[in-house]
Each structure stands twice: as structure tokens, then as C-alpha cells.
Amino acid sequence: MLGSWPSIDPHNFSQFKPNDPSNSKRMTPVTYRPTHDRTVPPPDQVIGPEAKNILVRHFYQHAEEKLRTKRASSENPSPERASKVPSFCL
Amino acid sequence: MFRSNNVAARIFERQISSPAPGTSVHCARRFYENIVPSHTIFDMECPDILFRKFSDDGQYLITFSRNHQDLIVYRPTWLSFSCREQDCHDHELPSKANKFESFFTQLYTVTLASSGELICKDFFLYTEKNQFGIFATSTAQIHDAPAVGGAIQGIPSIEKITFHLVRLEDGVILDERVFCNDYINLAHSMGVFLYDDLMAIVSLRYQRIHILQIRDSGNLVDVRSIGEYCREDDELFLNSSAQASEKRDLFMAQKKLEAVDNRDRYTSDCSFNGCECTSNPDRNRTHNIENGLDHNQHTPEAPFLGGLKQRLLSFIFRGIWNEEDDPTVRMQCLKKKFYFHFQDYADLVIWKVQFLDRHHLLIKFGSVDGGVARNTDNHPAFFAVYNMETTEIISFYQNSADELYTLFELFCDHFHSSSKNSFYMNFLSTHSNNIHALEQLRCNKNKASSLPQFVKKMLATLPINCQSQSPSPYFDHSLFRYDEKLISSTDRHRQSTDHPIKFISRRQPNILKFKIKPGPESGSADTRTKKISSFLFHPILPLAISVQQTLFLQPAVVNIHFRR
Numbered sequence: 001m002l003g004s005w006p007s008i009d010p011h012n013f014s015q016f017k018p019n020d021p022s023n024s025k026r027m028t029p030v031t032y033r034p035t036h037d038r039t040v041p042p043p044d045q046v047i048g049p050e051a052k053n054i055l056v057r058h059f060y061q062h063a064e065e066k067l068r069t070k071r072a073s074s075e076n077p078s079p080e081r082a083s084k085v086p087s088f089c090l
Numbered sequence: 091m092f093r094s095n096n097v098a099a100r101i102f103e104r105q106i107s108s109p110a111p112g113t114s115v116h117c118a119r120r121f122y123e124n125i126v127p128s129h130t131i132f133d134m135e136c137p138d139i140l141f142r143k144f145s146d147d148g149q150y151l152i153t154f155s156r157n158h159q160d161l162i163v164y165r166p167t168w169l170s171f172s173c174r175e176q177d178c179h180d181h182e183l184p185s186k187a188n189k190f191e192s193f194f195t196q197l198y199t200v201t202l203a204s205s206g207e208l209i210c211k212d213f214f215l216y217t218e219k220n221q222f223g224i225f226a227t228s229t230a231q232i233h234d235a236p237a238v239g240g241a242i243q244g245i246p247s248i249e250k251i252t253f254h255l256v257r258l259e260d261g262v263i264l265d266e267r268v269f270c271n272d273y274i275n276l277a278h279s280m281g282v283f284l285y286d287d288l289m290a291i292v293s294l295r296y297q298r299i300h301i302l303q304i305r306d307s308g309n310l311v312d313v314r315s316i317g318e319y320c321r322e323d324d325e326l327f328l329n330s331s332a333q334a335s336e337k338r339d340l341f342m343a344q345k346k347l348e349a350v351d352n353r354d355r356y357t358s359d360c361s362f363n364g365c366e367c368t369s370n371p372d373r374n375r376t377h378n379i380e381n382g383l384d385h386n387q388h389t390p391e392a393p394f395l396g397g398l399k400q401r402l403l404s405f406i407f408r409g410i411w412n413e414e415d416d417p418t419v420r421m422q423c424l425k426k427k428f429y430f431h432f433q434d435y436a437d438l439v440i441w442k443v444q445f446l447d448r449h450h451l452l453i454k455f456g457s458v459d460g461g462v463a464r465n466t467d468n469h470p471a472f473f474a475v476y477n478m479e480t481t482e483i484i485s486f487y488q489n490s491a492d493e494l495y496t497l498f499e500l501f502c503d504h505f506h507s508s509s510k511n512s513f514y515m516n517f518l519s520t521h522s523n524n525i526h527a528l529e530q531l532r533c534n535k536n537k538a539s540s541l542p543q544f545v546k547k548m549l550a551t552l553p554i555n556c557q558s559q560s561p562s563p564y565f566d567h568s569l570f571r572y573d574e575k576l577i578s579s580t581d582r583h584r585q586s587t588d589h590p591i592k593f594i595s596r597r598q599p600n601i602l603k604f605k606i607k608p609g610p611e612s613g614s615a616d617t618r619t620k621k622i623s624s625f626l627f628h629p630i631l632p633l634a635i636s637v638q639q640t641l642f643l644q645p646a647v648v649n650i651h652f653r654r
Contacts, residue, residue: 055504056450058497059475059485067412 006032091117095598097124115517122563123570123595126604127632129654131183132611136190136648137162141626141637143581145216145223146514146561148629150258151194152223158208160201161225163258164194166628169652183654193633193650198261202254203227210276215284215557218512220306222264224284225254226276235271235295240318242439244458245273245295253282253291255310264308272296275442278582283556285445288313292443297396299443299451301478316451317440320397320481395436397481402455402474403435405483438472444553446504450484451476452553473552495545498552499531505554514561514629518579519568526567526596530574558582562627564593564634570603571596577606577625586623586638588613608636609647 007013007029014028034040050057092100100121109117139162142152151164169192171184186192203209207227215224228251235247251274255265273295275281283290289302289310298317302310319325395403410427414420428435438455446452453474460469471489476482487494498505502522506515521527538544558580564570565579570593576584577591590607594600608623619640626635632653639646 052450053447053504055497055501056446056475056484058501059450062493063485066409 004030006030008032092120095123097121100124116568119517119563119566119569122566122632123597123603125632125653126564126593127606127634127651127653128604129652130605130607130611131187131650131652132607133647134188134190134650138645140211141624141635141648142211142214143560143626144628145218145221145258146512146557146629147218147221148514148631149221150197150223151626152214154209154211155199158211159203160199161209161256161261162199163197163261165197166631166633167193167195168631168633169193190648193652200256200261200263202256202263206230207250207252212278213276213282215279215282215289216258217284217287217304219287220304220308221258222304222308223256223258224282224289225256226274226282227252227254228276231273239271239296241271241295242297242458247271247295248273251276253310255304255308257308265310267302267310269293278555278558280442280555283444283553285448285556288445288448290443290445290451292440293317294439294441297440299398299440299453314478316476316478317398318396320401324397398440398453398476399436399438401476401481401483402438402486403432405474405486406435409486441471442553444505444556446475449477449479451478452505454553471550473549489549490542490546491549492545494552495549498548499528505552506559515557515559517563517566518559518561519566524567526571530567560627561629562634564627564632568596570594581624581626583622583624586621588617604651606634606636606651608649609638 008031010028010031012029052060092103094100094103104117138156139153140156140158142154144151144166148166151166153162153164154160155162169183169187171186173181175181202225204227207229210226210228213224213226216222217224229249231246231248233246235241235245237243241247249271251269251272253267253269254263256263269291272293274291274293281292281294287304289304291300291302292298293300296317298315300315301313303313305311314322319328394400407424407428410424411420414423437457439458440453441456441460442454444452453476454471455474456469456471460471473487473489473491473494475484475486477484500522502520503518506518506520519527521531535541535544538547560579560581562579565572572578572591572593576587586608588609590605592605593603595603606625608625609621619642621638621640623636623638626637628634634651636649636651637646638649
């Protein structure tokens with residue numbers, strides 16, 4: 001076993017059989033309950049794969065950034081007017 | 091990584107140690123440093139055929155007959171012979187090694203093109219999952235075709251283009267799709283993009299992107315057609331409201347007619363004498379009205395802009411609208427950036443399309459002249475990312491946009507959008523996954539005289555041609571160094587030199603691993619004629635074919651390079 005790392009549930013590792021038969025003691029792990037809830041996931045969290053590949057994700061991100069910078073610049077009294085839309089030049 | 095360069099030592103090492111996670115293919119590829127196509131048979135006797143390429147899984151060699159009518163498919167085998175003497179490997183190869191048939195077995199010949207049609211010799215797409223091949227035949231091009239039926243002016247017309255879906259296992263033609271009086275760029279599969287089982291065909295003449303699906307049963311099924319309409323039911327909706335407005339117009343006209351008749355009945359004497367008198371004028375007037383309506387339908391009214399064009403224009407408009415809050419400044423910006431160029435934006439045509447994933451398309455827009463031109467450097471071009479499901483334009487870039495170039499530099503692999511079904515195509519060596527290729531790119535960038543020109547030149551390769559890169563490990567930049575101008579994984583004809591093309595090992599600098607020499611062994615006698623070469627590398631075996639042609643219809647010189 002990996003040293004004496006704690007576990008949230010004392011019944012974990014109860015079926016663990018060590019490879020080394022000489023050490024036949026089965027240790028129950030030290031129990032630890034977190035004292036804060038900073039690492040608890042939100043109750044409605046669903047983790048799933050991202051359908052869009054990274055390139056398409058970047059396209060969406062750029063579009064959102066343009067929108068965000070425009071909104072941010074509208075709050076600013078004197079923003080810089082960088083042209084975000086391509087101009088048609090022949 | 092292997093500690094020794096010796097192949098036997100590497101095999102032993104492979105037996106006892108496993109590669110780092112995720113690098114098993116790259117580790118296996120390193121054996122290609124030991125097994126190289128070092129032997130060349132010059133000017134071998136081969137049938138008079140046009141070579142297209144090996145299929146991406148290496149199972150088939152696709153060729154066409156010289157008359158562009160038949161498809162001939164070969165299976166790559168390997169030269170085998172027996173020798174009873176001692177020291178066999180020092181002997182010369184037997185004379186049968188000179189024959190094409192020793193390396194390839196003909197599987198079948200299928201006639202694809204009927205009379206008047208020719209197979210497009212540069213067009214071939216392959217679905218690895220079902221081993222289906224897609225070929226194209228077309229009739230002759232008509233250059234000054236009139237723009238009728240929704241076609242745009244300036245694009246030539248081809249009377250009949252047929253796409254054939256062939257099961258390569260046995261040569262059975264499973265399905266066909268015909269486009270009449272249309273123009274699709276068939277050279278190097280530019281107008282068609284295959285992603286998994288989805289095919290995007292760009293009709294330049296009617297400005298539509300046809301999305302087809304290849305079913306496992308071998309049927310080509312229409313999914314949608316983007317251009318004039320974006321959603322599947324747009325046409326139905328517009329037609330029903332057009333019909334409704336026509337009916338309304340007809341009803342109003344009849345009402346007017348009745349009102350006129352009622353007036354006539356009071357004023358005309360003839361009307362009381364019998365219905366014949368009154369009915370004739372009625373009938374005439376009704377006919378006139380109907381003819382009048384018909385006449386109105388034939389004259390071209392100002393049509394709506396197509397659905398995709400409307401999405402594009404509104405995206406550009408909203409982008410400029412959102413930039414400013416002050417209404418006056420906003421109006422000025424709109425006038426300067428949008429309305430001033432409105433006609434230019436409205437005249438943009440779709441040039442080329444590729445899939446980024448199953449829902450997103452990268453569409454290249456440009457002017458009408460550039461749609462069929464070979465060199466599009468001087469024509470302005472734009473890129474748009476379009477979501478087929480939500481029918482929204484996500485982004486819009488000019489072809490000199492630094493943002494787009496940055497994405498191209500970082501994520502080139504994703505533009506190649508190889509599907510999960512295609513194993514070998516996932517390991518193409520590009521500047522996004524290979525440090526040597528990236529160094530080469532950066533070197534070219536620094537040498538370029540002007541950065542915007544360089545960006546334009548690099549972005550001109552987008553959207554990429556489908557299946558245009560060879561998956562052969564000999565083009566892997568981490569294994570070999572070679573002159574990209576003379577040979578590369580892109581299947582394009584190149585100018586041929588008399589000097590052999592060297593492949594030098596990366597890991598052992600300055601050690602030449604093998605040479606590919608196109609053309610006759612002694613070099614060509616006539617050095618003045620321009621010669622072009624094309625190379626077909628087998629994706630897996632150490633086997634390559636080089637075909638050197640002159641431009642004067644002389645027979646091509648075919649060399650075969652393999653590991654002896």
C-alpha cells in the first residue's frame with residue numbers, strides 16, 4: 001500500500017491482497033473527512049466530452065471575445081476603435 | 091526510443107520494452123528508418139495506364155486507361171522469385187522484376203465513362219471503412235454558357251457530371267449522382283470534400299453546397315443543399331408563401347375584372363343581348379389577366395439573396411453594428427465599412443468548402459473571376475465558418491487575417507480533419523505536430539519579404555484538398571529530411587530534375603538513407619524539354635512509383651522503388 005495515505009471510507013481497500021505474502025496484515029486506512037467544502041463538486045455537475053474540436057472551439061472563442069471586447073469598450077468612455085471586421089480591399 | 095540503429099537490436103528492444111503512452115505508432119514508425127525503398131528498377135514495362143494513387147490503406151492501386159474511359163484497379167503484391175544458387179542476395183534480379191505484373195495484380199477493369207464522357211484523372215476519394223471509391227466522369231466544358239435557371243454569369247458549364255460510388259473490392263458500381271449543366275471543380279478533388287461518410291460537393295454554377303451521405307449499403311443520400319436555402323424546409327416555406335401571394339394576386343385581379351364587368355353590364359347594350367357577348371369579353375379579359383400574370387412571372391424580378399448570402403451579410407452587419415454605441419458614429423461606420431462595399435459583399439461567390447467537423451463548414455468566398463482561375467493570388471478572398479445545424483455564420487475572416495493564420499499554424503492537423511475511421515491519415519506530419527516542419531515554416535516566414543503576403547500565401551491553401559496528402563512514413567519529418575520543392579506528401583505534379591531526390595536521416599545527420607530518381611537511369615538525353623514527375627508512395631510498404639512525363643505525349647517513364 002502506498003504508505004499510510006488516508007481514505008474517506010474505512011471500508012476501502014478491504015479486499016486488497018498484498019503481493020508479498022509475508023506481509024499478510026491487512027491494514028484499514030486512516031479515515032479522513034475534509035473539513036471544508038471547497039473541493040466538493042457542484043451537485044448538478046455533469047462531466048462529458050466536448051463535442052467540438054479545438055479548432056472549432058477557437059473560432060467560437062474568437063467570436064465571443066469580439067463581442068466581449070465590444071461590450072467592454074462600450075463601458076469605457078474612450079476606447080480604442082480597432083477594426084475587428086475585415087474591410088474589403090481590392 | 092531505441093538505443094541502437096541496428097534493426098535486429100531494435101526488434102529485441104521492442105520485445106522487452108513498451109513505448110511511452112500514446113507513441114506506439116511513432117515508435118513503430120522508426121523501423122522505417124531501417125527499411126527503405128533503396129532499390130530502383132528504371133523504366134519498367136508497364137501497361138499504358140494513367141496512375142492515380144494508392145488507396146489510403148494500401149490495399150489498391152487506382153489507375154485509369156489511357157482513353158479516360160475505364161477504371162483499372164490493381165492489388166499491390168510483392169516481387170517474389172526463387173533462386174537455387176548460393177549467395178542469392180548478391181545476384182541480379184530476374185528479368186521478370188522489370189515487369190509491372192510482378193508487383194501488382196490486376197483485380198478488374200470497370201468502364202465508368204460512356205461515350206462523350208471522360209473520367210477525371212485527378213479525382214479519387216476513398217472511404218476506408220467500407221472500401222468505397224468515388225470517381226467522377228464529365229462531358230466537355232462549355233465556356234460561354236448563358237446564365238439561366240439560377241446560374242451565375244462567368245462560370246462555365248458542363249453538360250453532365252457524374253459521381254460514381256464503386257466498391258473497390260470487386261468493382262461494382264453501387265450508386266451514381268448526376269449533375270446536369272453544372273460546374274464542379276473536379277481537378278485534384280477541389281470541389282468535393284469527404285469527411286467520414288459525408289460528402290460536400292460545391293456547385294460553382296448554381297452556388298450551392300450539396301451535402302450527401304454515403305450509407306454502408308452503398309447508397310448516396312441527399313442530406314441538404316446549402317446556398318439558396320439554409321434549412322431543409324426553407325424552400326417549402328418560401329414556395330407556400332409564394333403560392334399564397336400568387337393566389338392573392340390572381341384573386342385580386344379577378345375581383346377587379348368582376349368590378350369592370352359589372353360596370354360594363356350597366357353601360358353596354360350588347361351585354362343584355364346574351365351571355366355570349368358578355369362571356370367573350372370576360373374570357374378574353376381573364377385570359378389577358380392570366381397571361382399578364384404569366385408574363386410577370388417570366389420577367390426576372392429582383393430575387394431575394396440566397397439564404398447563405400443573407401446569413402453572411404447579416405453577420406457582417408451585426409459585427410459592425412455592435413462595434414459602436416453612439417447611433418451617429420454607428421451609422422458612419424456602417425456606411426463606410428458595409429454599405430460602401432455592399433455590392434461587393436453581395437457579389438461574393440462560394441469558391442471552395444471543407445468540413446471542420448460533422449456540423450461545421452469552412453467556406454471560402456471570392457469574386458466570380460477567381461472561382462475558376464488557376465492562380466487566385468490577386469483575387470480577394472474571405473473565409474467563413476458556418477454551422478450547418480444552427481445555420482449560423484460563426485466567424486468571417488479576410489484571407490490576410492493574422493488570427494486565422496495563427497490558428498492555421500497551431501492547429502493545421504484539424505484542418506486536415508481526418509475522421510476516426512481513417513487510421514493512417516491521423517499521422518500526417520505537419521507543422522502543427524512536428525518541430526522540424528514548424529522550423530521550416532518559421533524559416534520561410536522570416537525569409538518572406540512581406541508578412542501579409544506570406545499570410546495570404548499560406549491561407550491560400552485553405553480549404554485544403556481532401557485526401558491530398560500521402561500517409562507514407564517516408565514523408566515524416568522526424569524521420570527523414572528531403573527537399574520539399576522536389577517531393578512532398580502532397581500529390582501534385584512537380585518539375586523533374588535529373589538528380590535523384592535524397593532522403594536523409596534526421597536522427598543521424600548527413601546519412602543518406604535512400605534516393606528516389608525519376609526518369610531513365612542514365613538521365614534523359616534531352617535536357618531542354620520540360621519534364622514533370624509524380625510520385626505514388628505506398629502508405630505502408632517500402633514501395634514507391636515515380637512517373638516522369640514530358641509534355642509531348644511521349645510515353646511516360648515509370649520507375650519502381652522498393653526494398654530489395
